[in-house]
Amino acid sequence: MIYKRSSALFTAAQKVIPGGVNSPVRAFKAVGGDPIFVTEAKGAYLYDEDGNRLIDYINSWGPMILGHAHPPVVNAVVDKAKKGTSFGMPTEIETQIAELAVSMVPNIDKIRFVNSGTEACMSAVRLARGYTGKDKIIKFAGCYHGHSDSFLIQAGSGAVTFGSPNSPGVTKGTAQDTLLARYNDLDHVERIIMSNQGEIACIIIEPIAGNMGCIPPVKGFLEGLRSLCDTHGILLIFDEVMTGFRLAKGGAQELTGVDADIVTFGKVIGGGLPVGAFAARAEIMNHLAPLGPVYQAGTLSGNPLAMAAGLAMLNELNNNPEIFKSLASKTEYLHHGIANTLDEHNITYTINRIGSMISVHFAGDTVVDFDTAAKGNNDTFKKFFHGMLDNGVYIAPSAFETWFITEALTYEDLDETIATVQKVAKIL
Numbered sequence: 001m002i003y004k005r006s007s008a009l010f011t012a013a014q015k016v017i018p019g020g021v022n023s024p025v026r027a028f029k030a031v032g033g034d035p036i037f038v039t040e041a042k043g044a045y046l047y048d049e050d051g052n053r054l055i056d057y058i059n060s061w062g063p064m065i066l067g068h069a070h071p072p073v074v075n076a077v078v079d080k081a082k083k084g085t086s087f088g089m090p091t092e093i094e095t096q097i098a099e100l101a102v103s104m105v106p107n108i109d110k111i112r113f114v115n116s117g118t119e120a121c122m123s124a125v126r127l128a129r130g131y132t133g134k135d136k137i138i139k140f141a142g143c144y145h146g147h148s149d150s151f152l153i154q155a156g157s158g159a160v161t162f163g164s165p166n167s168p169g170v171t172k173g174t175a176q177d178t179l180l181a182r183y184n185d186l187d188h189v190e191r192i193i194m195s196n197q198g199e200i201a202c203i204i205i206e207p208i209a210g211n212m213g214c215i216p217p218v219k220g221f222l223e224g225l226r227s228l229c230d231t232h233g234i235l236l237i238f239d240e241v242m243t244g245f246r247l248a249k250g251g252a253q254e255l256t257g258v259d260a261d262i263v264t265f266g267k268v269i270g271g272g273l274p275v276g277a278f279a280a281r282a283e284i285m286n287h288l289a290p291l292g293p294v295y296q297a298g299t300l301s302g303n304p305l306a307m308a309a310g311l312a313m314l315n316e317l318n319n320n321p322e323i324f325k326s327l328a329s330k331t332e333y334l335h336h337g338i339a340n341t342l343d344e345h346n347i348t349y350t351i352n353r354i355g356s357m358i359s360v361h362f363a364g365d366t367v368v369d370f371d372t373a374a375k376g377n378n379d380t381f382k383k384f385f386h387g388m389l390d391n392g393v394y395i396a397p398s399a400f401e402t403w404f405i406t407e408a409l410t411y412e413d414l415d416e417t418i419a420t421v422q423k424v425a426k427i428l
């Protein structure tokens with residue numbers, strides 16, 4: 001494939017935008033080469049500035065679960081835009097999407113909308129601190145909760161890909177309040193709680209990890225966290241920015257049967273527009289301003305265009321719950337196709353999958369936490385990435401990312417992808 005125009009645009013971008021991108025994971029630093037510039041996308045396909053068509057397995061890092069430019073979502077945004085794009089005053093559609101979200105997700109009474117997953121997680125932790133009157137938080141190595149200061153401690157995909165697990169600019173004071181635990185290691189969490197008795201406000205976790213590849217929780221892990229939290233008066237925050245409205249209507253809470261105290265959302269909930277949200281039982285949410293003392297605000301929060309896109313997306317998922325089953329079947333089909341091919345070529349790999357999230361690790365051992373994810377062979381991944389790209393299949397340019405399956409993918413697309421893996425496996 002030819003990427004002449006993309007490369008020229010990247011050169012121009014680098015002069016005025018740091019690294020030529022507005023979010024580091026978009027650059028190809030981990031795999032080499034220049035990023036692809038997109039002109040448009042429809043369904044399961046991206047079209048780039050050089051006229052190439054790519055089958056998309058990133059889908060804007062998760063939001064486009066029904067495919068790009070999905071008509072009900074696009075129409076809702078266009079209709080809304082004609083009536084004004086922002087008022088800074090309440091609108092009915094905010095209540096409509098809140099009612100729908102509360103009806104779909106277990107265990108939440110109230111929800112507040114913000115503009116990104118980062119904002120949602122940052123606000124959720126502030127709320128947990130305000131509610132409990134405690135300062136410290138526990139997060140897990142390899143989990144990503146956005147780029148706010150408290151979370152940039154071993155923060156998974158983006159941060160790890162760029163070699164700065166602990167970012168400069170985060171003060172020692174802030175870093176001290178973030179305690180780091182190993183994913184899927186309940187004993188480790190318990191030891192941390194015991195040595196910080198009475199100081200911990202919350203545990204924040206990706207209930208199904210997606211930012212170190214896809215790593216499901218081992219049996220009993222989330223249940224164990226729930227009971228540790230209950231015993232020690234700690235709030236459990238499920239960061240469902242990736243998993244919310246993707247794995248089921250009710251996200252990971254529904255799938256695992258484990259209740260969180262606060263849940264955060266992003267990605268799918270905005271249908272491709274900038275939306276995040278956090279939600280909890282009324283008793284917790286009532287601590288937020290203007291009802292309570294915990295401050296949180298946003299000029300563009302609940303923006304009508306964003307709410308229109310989100311509402312259209314959630315309506316689609318709520319009215320067609322068979323989508324989740326269909327997505328899981330497609331993902332399983334892809335899993336088996338890739339696994340068979342890599343087996344035929346004697347390539348060492350581990351594939352993790354749950355629902356419509358899947359990751360291919362070029363590692364022999366099972367991948368259960370950040371350390372085992374980091375053992376993957378990055379040289380093999382680079383060859384794999386560029387091989388797929390050259391044959392028209394776009395996967396994330398980092399070995400630490402999950403692939404997001406979209407309902408717009410047909411079985412023909414999946415077969416084409418598996419055939420591409422067959423071709424690429426020969427050069428691995």
Ligand SMILES: *Cc1c(COP(=O)(O)O)cnc(C)c1O
Pocket residue numbers: 115116117118119121144145146147206210211239240241242266267276
């Ligand atoms: C993407 C992501 C975030 C951050 O969301 P942004 O909208 O990029 O700020 C937070 N948590 C998880 C689990 C994510 O996958």
